[in-house]
Structure formats: C-alpha cells, structure tokens
Amino acid sequence: MSAATRLPVADSPALRRYVKQLARRHPRMLFGALGLHVLAAVAALAAPRLLGDLVEAVEQGTTTGYVDRVLMVLAGFLVAQTVLTRYARYVSQVLGEQVLADLREDFVDNALSLPVGVVESAGSGDLLTRTSRDVDQLGWSVRMALPEWTIAVVTAALTLVAALSIGWWVALPCLLGVPPLVVGLRWYLARARDGYLRESATYSAISASLTETVEGARTVEALGLEREQVARVDDDIRDSYDAEKYTLHLRTVFFPSMELSYLVPTVATLLLGGWLYTRGEVSLGDVTAATLYVQMLIDPVDRIVSILDELQAGAASLARLLGVAHVPDDRTEGEARPVDEQLDVDRVRFSYDGERDVLHDVSMSVGVGERIAMVGPSGAGKSTLGRLMAGIHPPREGAVTVGGVPLVDLPLGELRGHVALVTQEHHVFVGTVRENLVLARPSADDEAVLAALESVDARTWVEALPAGLDTLVGSGGRALTDAQAQQVALARLVLADPHTLVLDEATSLIDPRAARHLERSMASVLEGRTVVAIAHRLFSAHDADRVAVVDGGRITELGTHDELIASGGSYADLWESWHGRG
Structure with a gap:
C-alpha cells in the first residue's frame, strides 16, 4: 500500500493537546494519584537519612535502645511506603482504565466519521492495525507504563532534593551522570518516534496484504496469482523485519550507554564524600545518607529511561489513533435545506486519484418518485455515479443536489x-436479528421490524429461527447465508425510511428467481420513493420509468425501455444479447 493511501498520523503538538484534554477530564483522580505517589516517595526517603544517623550514632557510641527505636521508626516508614504505594498504583491503574476507555470511544467516533472514500482508498489493513495492535500497545502504555513512569519521575525528583539537602557537594557527583544521560536521550528520542511509526506502518501493510489475499482468495486462485501474493507478503514481512531490526538497534545502543550514567554518580559520591570526611568537612552519617540517596536514584532513573522506550511505542500508537481524526472532511455543512426530493446531477466530473476522471460531464435529473435503471458494461462508471448520487463522494466538478441543495452540504x-445507498456489500453485526435491524431506527417496535422483514421477503425465515427476532447472529452466533444477510441489510434500509434509494446491484447475491421475487415484494415499499437501480439484470431496466446507459464515464442513452429499444442503440443490443437473440 502506498504512502499516499495511508491514513494520517498526528503530530507532537496534537498529541500534547489531546493529553491535556484527557487530564482535564479526570482532574480529581489525576491529582489524587500524584499526591499518593508523592507521599509514598517521601516515606521511602526516610530510610537513608535514618540509616545515616544510625551509622553516625554507632560510630560515636550509642545504646541498643536507640538502635531499636530507629529500627521501629524505619519499619513504620516502610509500612507507610508500602500502603501508600499500593493505593497509588491502584488509583493510577483505575485512572489508566478510564483514560483508555476515553481513547477507545474517541477513536471509534473518529473512525465512524471517516469519509467512505478515504476508508476505501486506505484499505482495511491500516485501519484494522490501528484498531487492534495500536490499541493493545497503547492499552499497555496507559495501564502500566505511564503509571510506573510517573512513580519513577516523582521518586527521582524527591530523591534528588533529599540528596541535595545533605550538602551542595552531592550535586557534583550527580552532575557527572548528566552528560551521558542527555546525549543518549537526545540521540535516542531523535530516532525512536519515526522508527516506531515505521514499524507500525509495516504491520498495517502486512494486515492489508493478508486481508486482501484472504478476501480475494478465489480470484487469486482463478488467476494463478498465488506466487505473486506470497511474494508480496514476503516483501511486507521483510520490510517489517528491517523496521524491527532498526528499533532493536536503537535499544541495544541506548540502554548500555545509560548504564554509565548510573554508575559514575555512585562511585563519585563515595570518593568525594570520603575525601570530604577525611578533611572533617562532612560527617560519616552524611556520606552514608548521600551515597544511599544517589544509589536510590539509579532505580527510578533506570525505570524512567527503560519505560521511556515503551512510552515511545505508545506515543507512536497514540499518534496513529489520533491521526484518524485528522482526515479532512469531504463535505461542508451549509445552512440551506432541500425544498423537495428532486435529485439533480449537473455536469459532474469525478476522479479517484485527482488526475484521471472516471466520470465526464455527466448530467441527469431524477424526478420525485421516479425509478431510474442504470445499465452498462463493467467499469463504465455506474457504481461511481451511484455513489455520487448517494452523497458518498463529492464531485470534482459540478454538483449533485437534492431539492436544490448539494448533497455534500447536508449533515450526514x-x-x-x-x-441512501445499498450495495452488494453488507454486514451482519454481532447481536440479535432485532438489534441488527433497529440500528436504523432505535424506536422501531417489533411490529415495524416484522413489517420491514416482510417487505423484503425475509419474515418467514426469521420467524423460523430458534428464537425468532432474538436469535443471535453475526460472529459467534447463527451464520446467515449471503442472501439472508442481504435481506437483513435491505430491511434495515426500509426502517431507515429514506426518500431516495440508490441500489447498486443490491440483489446480486440472490439467485435470479429469488431476486425477481424480492424485487416484486419490495414494490409496495418503494411506491412513492425515488429509486436509482444499478443492475446487470436487465429485467430491472424493463420495469423502470427510464433507463440510463452508462459507458466510458458518460451517459450515452437516456429514455424509457421502449424508446431505447426502438432507437436501436447500445441498450437495444444489450437487451437482445441478454435474451439470447443477438
């Protein structure tokens, strides 16, 4: 899949704005978690100071009673630290779950708002990878990595303050560890985000290749394209291997270099503290406490650096999830509203790639309640024109209007x-038959649902199901045949009750006799509606008020069935050929 067809990725400012927005949604829990982390860190800082004082007291001579009292106080702080840490982690993880739920809901809202044309051009692989792998990666980052990183940052900051409170000299050993830490972080962060974005993009490519191969398996076998498809998947896997090898290289260089920044401060504190002690400028207790504090810094700093790698992967996933919201809308809502249901196509041109038009200066008016049949050879532009007439795509030039208002100016x-558009593609959602149908009209009662099923000739088999309307269908439920699934989709449309229907070979998956019966049974439902039917079965054209012949992205003939037969043009040839007389 080319880069031009991939969904966008949010930039760093957009990430920061969204994180701030999430923080404002849960202020009480956020500050509660931070407060508990601070208290837990403060409780942990008591140990080095107490141990330093104990060492100095032992050096000067003390009693076992004093030692016992210090140990009791130390145990109290350790218990307090344990309890506070436990609740701090609990609150952080609850906050993480709530934030993750917000992220998922926002992503679903953004994904459902994507223009259909963008989804089709991007393919299913990229969107599927974002909904699966990126959500999983982000889930781990929000639940575990971010709370742990927050704990480490708070602990490191307070530990450093405690160390510096002993004396100015402690700052010198700590500063020695800063240069390798800063250099390593700058080198890593400059490369990590792009590396992880590339890694995620390769997963999208693999998903796209596998999905397209599986969905088109029969075509692949029929055309003998097995080797080409395997080679394509191999290339995608090779790209993924290279991307993962690159991020692994970053880690193998970055983490060992960090070890130096951990070791130097501890050794320097012992050496400098020992030298100052021999000069009588600091006490043995100060040297002990300072060394323990600097040693304590290693663990949170190491966690900050280690988890930073996971946060980079999580940030890359978040950027991909937020990127869905950055797809520009293909319509601008206006204030004007249609005065009637007249559908007009006025000098329309359309291109999928922005360069080569597939529709050329097409014009047609569809009267209120009129039935138009669009016929023509495969690839002539029938489906594309139908999508424009349903408001799926905006035209490159010209306009498609209903009641004088461009379709792309109307809220969805x-x-x-x-x-509304009905195609040969359909989807059965996980749930009951009733739940699948009332998606179109949540207020519909059983009587309305059964009437819709009857109008598409589906009531009999639905009532014969083990639980009738309450039968579970979709993934994990009762499997419906293609014809049954298509009837459910059509019944859903009946409940939606649009005035104009664009049927793009909507009965193509049903055998001809059943399709004919279905179309007859829908006649009463379609009465008074405007219908634009795109079909390869010419009996649909025979029943229509007018027939539009589309060829080469243009309407080459337009008239009634009898008029076009009498004219002896391409439609007459198609009719004779279909009846086996050509």
Whole structure:
C-alpha cells in the first residue's frame, strides 16, 4: 500500500493537546494519584537519612535502645511506603482504565466519521492495525507504563532534593551522570518516534496484504496469482523485519550507554564524600545518607529511561489513533435545506486519484418518485455515479443536489433521510436479528421490524429461527447465508425510511428467481420513493420509468425501455444479447 493511501498520523503538538484534554477530564483522580505517589516517595526517603544517623550514632557510641527505636521508626516508614504505594498504583491503574476507555470511544467516533472514500482508498489493513495492535500497545502504555513512569519521575525528583539537602557537594557527583544521560536521550528520542511509526506502518501493510489475499482468495486462485501474493507478503514481512531490526538497534545502543550514567554518580559520591570526611568537612552519617540517596536514584532513573522506550511505542500508537481524526472532511455543512426530493446531477466530473476522471460531464435529473435503471458494461462508471448520487463522494466538478441543495452540504444524519445507498456489500453485526435491524431506527417496535422483514421477503425465515427476532447472529452466533444477510441489510434500509434509494446491484447475491421475487415484494415499499437501480439484470431496466446507459464515464442513452429499444442503440443490443437473440 502506498504512502499516499495511508491514513494520517498526528503530530507532537496534537498529541500534547489531546493529553491535556484527557487530564482535564479526570482532574480529581489525576491529582489524587500524584499526591499518593508523592507521599509514598517521601516515606521511602526516610530510610537513608535514618540509616545515616544510625551509622553516625554507632560510630560515636550509642545504646541498643536507640538502635531499636530507629529500627521501629524505619519499619513504620516502610509500612507507610508500602500502603501508600499500593493505593497509588491502584488509583493510577483505575485512572489508566478510564483514560483508555476515553481513547477507545474517541477513536471509534473518529473512525465512524471517516469519509467512505478515504476508508476505501486506505484499505482495511491500516485501519484494522490501528484498531487492534495500536490499541493493545497503547492499552499497555496507559495501564502500566505511564503509571510506573510517573512513580519513577516523582521518586527521582524527591530523591534528588533529599540528596541535595545533605550538602551542595552531592550535586557534583550527580552532575557527572548528566552528560551521558542527555546525549543518549537526545540521540535516542531523535530516532525512536519515526522508527516506531515505521514499524507500525509495516504491520498495517502486512494486515492489508493478508486481508486482501484472504478476501480475494478465489480470484487469486482463478488467476494463478498465488506466487505473486506470497511474494508480496514476503516483501511486507521483510520490510517489517528491517523496521524491527532498526528499533532493536536503537535499544541495544541506548540502554548500555545509560548504564554509565548510573554508575559514575555512585562511585563519585563515595570518593568525594570520603575525601570530604577525611578533611572533617562532612560527617560519616552524611556520606552514608548521600551515597544511599544517589544509589536510590539509579532505580527510578533506570525505570524512567527503560519505560521511556515503551512510552515511545505508545506515543507512536497514540499518534496513529489520533491521526484518524485528522482526515479532512469531504463535505461542508451549509445552512440551506432541500425544498423537495428532486435529485439533480449537473455536469459532474469525478476522479479517484485527482488526475484521471472516471466520470465526464455527466448530467441527469431524477424526478420525485421516479425509478431510474442504470445499465452498462463493467467499469463504465455506474457504481461511481451511484455513489455520487448517494452523497458518498463529492464531485470534482459540478454538483449533485437534492431539492436544490448539494448533497455534500447536508449533515450526514439529514442526508440519509433524503438518500441512501445499498450495495452488494453488507454486514451482519454481532447481536440479535432485532438489534441488527433497529440500528436504523432505535424506536422501531417489533411490529415495524416484522413489517420491514416482510417487505423484503425475509419474515418467514426469521420467524423460523430458534428464537425468532432474538436469535443471535453475526460472529459467534447463527451464520446467515449471503442472501439472508442481504435481506437483513435491505430491511434495515426500509426502517431507515429514506426518500431516495440508490441500489447498486443490491440483489446480486440472490439467485435470479429469488431476486425477481424480492424485487416484486419490495414494490409496495418503494411506491412513492425515488429509486436509482444499478443492475446487470436487465429485467430491472424493463420495469423502470427510464433507463440510463452508462459507458466510458458518460451517459450515452437516456429514455424509457421502449424508446431505447426502438432507437436501436447500445441498450437495444444489450437487451437482445441478454435474451439470447443477438
């Protein structure tokens, strides 16, 4: 899949804005978690100071009672630290779950708002990878990595303050560890984000290749393309291997270099503290406490650096999830509203790639309640024109209007009340038959649902199901045949009750006799509606008010069935050929 067809990725400012937005949604829990982490870190800082004082007291001579009291106080702080840490982690993980739920809901909203044309051009692989792998990666980062990183940052900051409180001299050993830490971080962060984005993109490519191969398995076998498809998947896997090898290289260089920044401060504290002690400028207790504090810094700093790698992967996943919201809308909602249901196509041109037009200066008016059949050879532009007439795509030039208002100026909710598209593609959602149908009209009762099923000739087999309307269908439920699934989709459309229907070979998966019966049974439902039917079965054209012949991205003939037969043009040839008389 080319880069031009991939969904966008959010930039760093967009990530920061979204993180701030999430923080504002849960202020009480956020500050509660931070407060508990601070208290837990403060409790942990008591140990080095107490141990330093104990060492100095032992050096000067003390009693076992004093030692016992210090140990009791130390045990109290350790218990407090344990309890506070436990609740801090609990609150952090609850916060993480709530944030993750917000992220998922926002992603679903953004994904459902994507223009259909963008989804089709991007393919299913990229979107599937974002909904699966990226969500999983981000879930781990939000639940575990981010809380642990927050704990480490708070602990490191307070530990450093405690160390410096002993004396100015402690700052010198700590500063020695800064240069290798800063250099390593700058080198790593400059490369990590792009590396992880590339890694995620290769997973999208693999998903796309596998999905397309599986969905088109029959075509692949029929055309003998097995080796080509295997080679394509191998290339995608090779790209993924190279991307993962690159991020692994970053880690193998970065983490060992960090070890130096951990070791130097501890050794320097012992050496400098020992030298100052021999000069009588600091006490043995100060040297002990300072060394323990600097040693304590290693663990949180190491966690900060280690988890930073996971956060980079999580940030890359978040950027990909937020990128879905950055797809530009293909419509601008206006204030004008249709005065009627007249559908007009005015000098329309359309291109999928922005360069080569597939529709050329097409014009047609569809009267209110009229039935138009669009016929023509495969690839002529019938489906593309149907999508424009349903408001799926905006035209490159010209306009498609309903009641004088461009379809792309209507809010999607209002647009679907005027015109809707039904294709040979359909989906059965996980749930009951009733739940699948009332998606179109949540207020519909069983009587309305059964009436919709009856209008598409599906009531009999639905009522024969083990639980009728309450039968579970979809993944994990009762499997429906292609014809049954298509009837459910059509019944859903009946409940939606749009005035104009664009049927793009909507009965192609049903055998001809059943399709004919279905179309007859729908006649009463379609009465008074505007219907644009795109079909390869010419009996649909025979029943229509007018027939539009589409060829080469143009309407080459337009008239009634009898008129086009009498004219002796391409439609007459198609009719004779279909009846086996050509």
